[in-house]
Amino acid sequence: MIFDLHSHTTRSDGxxxxxxxxxxxxxxxxxxxxxxDHDTIxxxxxxxxxxxxxxxxxxxxxxxxxxxxxxGVHVVGLGVATDSPALQEAIQLLQQVRADRAVAIAxxxxxxxxxxxxxxxxxxxxxxLPGRLHFARYLVKRGSVNSIQRAFKxxxxxxxxxxxxxxxxxxxxxxxxxHEAGGVAVLAHPAKYDxxxxxxxxxxxxxxxxxxxxxxxxxxxxxxxxxxxxxxxATANGxxxxxxxxxxxxxxxxxxxxxxxSLPESCQPVWRRLGxxx
Numbered sequence: 001m002i003f004d005l006h007s008h009t010t011r012s013d014g015x016x017x018x019x020x021x022x023x024x025x026x027x028x029x030x031x032x033x034x035x036x037d038h039d040t041i042x043x044x045x046x047x048x049x050x051x052x053x054x055x056x057x058x059x060x061x062x063x064x065x066x067x068x069x070x071x072g073v074h075v076v077g078l079g080v081a082t083d084s085p086a087l088q089e090a091i092q093l094l095q096q097v098r099a100d101r102a103v104a105i106a107x108x109x110x111x112x113x114x115x116x117x118x119x120x121x122x123x124x125x126x127x128x129l130p131g132r133l134h135f136a137r138y139l140v141k142r143g144s145v146n147s148i149q150r151a152f153k154x155x156x157x158x159x160x161x162x163x164x165x166x167x168x169x170x171x172x173x174x175x176x177x178x179h180e181a182g183g184v185a186v187l188a189h190p191a192k193y194d195x196x197x198x199x200x201x202x203x204x205x206x207x208x209x210x211x212x213x214x215x216x217x218x219x220x221x222x223x224x225x226x227x228x229x230x231x232x233x234a235t236a237n238g239x240x241x242x243x244x245x246x247x248x249x250x251x252x253x254x255x256x257x258x259x260x261x262s263l264p265e266s267c268q269p270v271w272r273r274l275g276x277x278x
Contacts, residue, residue: 010126048060077184105132119230172211
């Protein structure tokens with residue numbers, strides 16, 4: 001069985017609708033999928049219905065933007081109750097932060113002479129609130145840069161012209177929200193932050209001490225040595241192990257649905273906590 005517990009739809013910064021994402025997951029032989037859109041659960045109902053029709057196992061999810069020691073980190077909530085008052089209040093806060101940040105980013109890009117930014121980015125975002133990836137797609141579309149990566153390096157990354165400092169809630173608060181919604185708190189892709197290994201280990205340790213339940217030992221296509229290292233770190237901190245593609249778009253094979261290695265046998269899979277067996 002393939003468990004893909006990190007994916008995105010058009011309700012955040014993915015390019016496939018919830019229904020299309022489920023169809024692709026089925027075609028990619030995924031057995032159980034979690035939709036974990038950024039700071040929203042708006043796509044879960046449609047995705048769950050489509051998954052049911054296709055015979056896919058489905059897990060409610062969300063990826064919450066947080067701060068840890070001043071740095072942005074993401075916490076995935078798996079198995080959350082969508083009617084949780086605590087989660088609903090959290091989403092309202094997070095969506096306001098996202099809206100304010102989008103306005104600020106657009107203003108910086110417009111000041112740099114890059115067009116009437118916000119309306120165009122909103123068209124790209126569709127039903128979602130614009131995030132940095134939408135701004136990056138806008139910059140590629142207008143020809144200001146030739147790739148998403150270049151958009152971040154030149155305009156959107158730390159210290160660049162359209163860098164807007166995070167105003168996200170503390171990581172510990174996100175863990176509390178997820179638990180109040182009956183979910184499992186998972187530290188997303190710990191090796192993908194711009195941290196040294198020792199700083200990453202501090203992050204994992206503090207996440208576990210704050211009540212976190214699991215961490216992503218596998219995030220998309222990655223080196224087997226990294227997987228083994230992350231497995232050891234998870235075990236040392238008493239954390240369950242999760243895995244997922246972090247899928248956003250079909251043209252990114254390194255983040256394709258189901259396209260990642262297996263969890264090491266030493267790991268305790270998070271899906272058992274959620275009532276699934278491989």
